Amino acid sequence: MLPDDFITSYRLLDAPLPEALTLAFAGDALLFAAGKPAGLADLPPPQALHLIGHYRGQPVQLADWPATVELPEGISASALRTAWGMLDEALWLIAGRASQIATFHRTHAYCGVCGTPTLADRSEAARVCPACEHRVWPRVSPAVMVLIRRGSELLLARSPHFRPGVYSAVAGFVEPGESLEACAHREVQEEVGVTIANLRWFGSQSWSFPHSLMLAFVADYVGGDIVPQAGEIEDARWFTPDAMPGLPGANSIAYRLIRSALDHD
Ligand SMILES: [Zn+2]
Incomplete structure (x- = not known):
């Protein structure tokens, strides 16, 4: 469940939001730098950036990389399940939303109907097939x-x-x-x-x-x-x-x- 003061929304981003709180994922692992969630300045350019909502008015962006990305020195990756206690509880819950969206995009790269590579929708957490228009949403x-x-x-x-x-x-x-x-x-x-x-x-x-x-x-x-x-x-x-x-x-x-x-x- 998300914290009460988190407002859910979704938008695919072309560029990082400078004022945003960043949650960085490599595969299903959350990235940390010096014991805190890693920021974009610590990392190579992400595969994709998504606005996933606002926490106490501050935008929260998900940045994701494949699990195989080579992590810079000083960056550690931790499965979300074991990251409880490394983050304050509200942030851990928000990271749960981020993780589910990252997992969805990672595991729906191809259309299940015709096999064409899918594209991320810009305004909702969904992927769409450019060939047959089959549309998929995160699985719950x-x-x-x-x-x-x-x-x-x-x-x-x-x-x-x-x-x-x-x-x-x-x-x-x-x-x-x-x-x-x-x-x-x-x-x-x-x-x-x-x-x-x-x-x-x-x-x-x-x-x-x-x-x-x-x-x-x-x-x-x-x-x-x-x-x-x-x-x-x-x-x-x-x-x-x-x-x-x-x-x-x-x-x-x-x-x-x-x-x-x-x-x-
Ligand atoms: Zn298709």
């Missing part, structure tokens, strides 16, 4: 997250790629044609084998790795024994508030969802 992938409650207990699961000891709420991507509610019931059934009722909306969060939109719900347990989905879920179990496992990072909606359930118990 909705994913539903469900925190299942049974009295004061919470059902949490861990995927094999989580850090050791960390458990989270059940989550999965929405399928074509599916409602959020249907997705919640299906993912819970598939991943942990139980049934739920009383879905309650919690909130949403853009998660730029690379383009998820997390949609979080709380639900009540109805029935069934926990059966972790082979290959997807390494372990799943009920946790009581006084014996919680490791939780996802404090910058994630999963953390806020679980914390909120514990705080309002």
Whole structure:
């Protein structure tokens, strides 16, 4: 999610805006100089420049380079996911928007219909095919997250790629044609084998790795024994508030969802 004082807009730029705040990306890595986001003065000319909005009235420009660019001395590249804590939180959230737009342009260089090289639209974050006019926009992938409650207990699961000891709420991507509610019931059934009722909306969060939109719900347990989905879920179990496992990072909606359930118990 973006900070409240960020106003979203888009324009392809011909020249850098001198008063702008710059977010520089090489591939999907944010560039730093002396511990701060690198400015254009520190870098070779970018592949493209995009105005992506205004933060507290100041324009924010995205400058991007291919991942293979040779970085000048003193410039370091850091995946956005690990750059949390290297930037203030508002800037990290804005960098999430920048990263998704940079990823979109990098991964849509050719038309998916006819294979012609695409061109960036000048006035919206889109690319267009000059041969067949097929137009594409940044992909946003909705994913539903469900925190299942049974009295004061919470059902949490861990995927094999989580850090050791960390458990989270059940989550999965929405399928074509599916409602959020249907997705919640299906993912819970598939991943942990139980049934739920009383879905309650919690909130949403853009998660730029690379383009998820997390949609979080709380639900009540109805029935069934926990059966972790082979290959997807390494372990799943009920946790009581006084014996919680490791939780996802404090910058994630999963953390806020679980914390909120514990705080309002
Ligand atoms: Zn085309």
